[in-house]
Amino acid sequence: MNVHEYQAKGVLGGYGVPVSRGVAIFSAGEAEAAARELGGPVWVVKSQIHAGGRGKGTFKGAAPDAKGGVRVVRSVEEVARNAAEMLGATLVTVQTGPAGKQVNRLYIEEGAQIAAEFYLSMLVDRATGGVAFVVSTEGGMDIEAVAHDTPEKIHTIPVDPATGLMPHHGRAIAKALGLSGDQARQAGALAEKLYAAFTGKDMSLLEINPLVLTADGQLKCLDAKISFDSNALYRHPDIVALRDESEEDAKEIEASKHDLAYIALEGTIGCMVNGAGLAMATLDIIKLYGEEPANFLDVGGGATEEKVTAAFQIITADPNVKGILVNIFGGIMKCDVIARGVIAAVKAVGLSVPLVVRLEGTNVEEGKAIIRGSGLNVIPADDLDDAAQKIVAAVKGA
Ligand code: GDP
Ligand code: MN
Secondary structure, X not given: OEOOHHHHHHHHHOOOOOEOOEEEEOOHHHHHHHHHHXXXXXXXXXXXXXXXXXXXXXXXXXXXOOOOOEEEEOOHHHHHHHHHHHOOOEEEOOOOOOOOEEOOOEEEEEOOOEEEEEEEEEEEEOOOOEEEEEEEOOOOOOHHXXXXXXXXXXXXXXXXXXXXXXXXXXHHHHHHOOOOHHHHHHHHHHHHHHHHHHHHOOEEEEEEEEEEEEOOOOEEEOOOEEEEOXXXXXXXXXXXXXXXXXXXXXXXXXXXXXXXXXXXXXXXXXXXXXXXXXXXXXXXXXXXXXXXXXXXXXXXXXXXXXXXXXXXXXXXXXXXXXXXXXXXXXXXXXXXXXXXXXXXXXXXXXXXXXXXXXXXXXXHHHHHHHHHHOOOXXXXXXXXXXXXXXXXXHHHHO
């Protein structure tokens, strides 16, 4: 689960991580009071969307010389004017895709005087099986470009989970950033706080770009991006409360209410499968035969008829779906339950695209009989390969 920058800074601030003072606002009317509260003389007006690259982004329909999604301003009036301009507008960045994202929240921050910009991130490193810091002196810019052009400028510092963070990790980070003396001590203290926050809140990714050295010699996090491990959210109700559903895929939110493992994809073939492995194989074989899946969907091992119905409705509600492939290997899941769920869903929402159903396993004959007897226009398939070819052919023919 992702959160907004201001929420990420709130979480980090709770661990004593140095961040700027700021006020989040939801309407232009709140801008002036927020600016006065912070005092100035320099403010930064920051668009809050779940995407990076805001500074270099552009607003749809704005003048070519208009500024991006992060603006440094020098008066209360300018804060108010820029807030009014940005709120409700659609910001397009390298990460939003061409459709962009509507800005519904702003973060007004006190401006910092920047002497140097660094990059710092933390992630769960599969290679070492632990948390690692990734740091670079090349902050404030596109880190992917740095990794590509000058990989030697990126330093990875793994932390052994058995020892946790040790002073030597902080020294390694300071050295990689070229810091010494008091600033190296600050880097060590920062690493400790970030590690506590990362592990304490079950983060999967934390990115500070830029981490800056201010003109008066203080390390400060000017940007913050956090992804939390969804599997651990049950023990962090404070983090769950930060969820902004307007930033998420509506179909994925609906699926999560039914406890379905659903991920929206770009293609045209809607898939309903039981078991993550079979679901992955189904996506692969659809691609093999030249089409693209519209989603990943694992209805799980012990799905009920209601759950199957909900899953089918989510798939059919997607306007990109030009055909549906139901691929079930009944182990714990019974084929007749799937068949009844599919029929209930079709009766409820109708069916305007081709539907291929492949059933195998427990109660397969009963399941097939239910579908045959339903009078629905279902294309039956015998195995995965047959099913994939049939749905691809049906979609291409349509
Ligand atoms: P991003 O473009 O989405 O990554 O948004 P950032 O929060 O990183 O802001 C973009 C850029 O704005 C930063 O890299 C900084 O150069 C600049 N910026 C952000 N906050 C301040 C500030 O307080 N003072 C100054 N002078 N520049 C800032
Ligand atoms: Mn940034």
